[in-house]
Amino acid sequence: MEIDVTQIIIVLITALLIPFVKTYIAPFLKSKFTDVQWALIETWIIAGVKAAETFPQFVNLEKCGVEKFNYVLESIKTTCAKYGITYDETAIKNEIQAVWDDLYNNK
Numbered sequence: 001m002e003i004d005v006t007q008i009i010i011v012l013i014t015a016l017l018i019p020f021v022k023t024y025i026a027p028f029l030k031s032k033f034t035d036v037q038w039a040l041i042e043t044w045i046i047a048g049v050k051a052a053e054t055f056p057q058f059v060n061l062e063k064c065g066v067e068k069f070n071y072v073l074e075s076i077k078t079t080c081a082k083y084g085i086t087y088d089e090t091a092i093k094n095e096i097q098a099v100w101d102d103l104y105n106n107k
Helices: 006-054 065-083 089-105
Strands: none
Touching: 006 065, 006 089, 065 089
């Protein structure tokens, strides 16, 4: 009777690889996925801030910064929900403010 050790070796390798993947590879991929998501969110924020600065409903109003800010925040929330991206609202608010600061400091 001949025993095929190939199946046994495959099971052992799989049993050893699963904990390695869960411990090292999965967290690495999750962190990269978050970086990609954040890059998308930053792009959307920049576009939202630029749009809010040019929309006619905001152009002629004085002190409409709160309305512009809320418009960008809500559009980011809607877009993230549409694509199933979770986010930290405080980080989003800080990034919106940073983009606006950059926009006015570069003028």
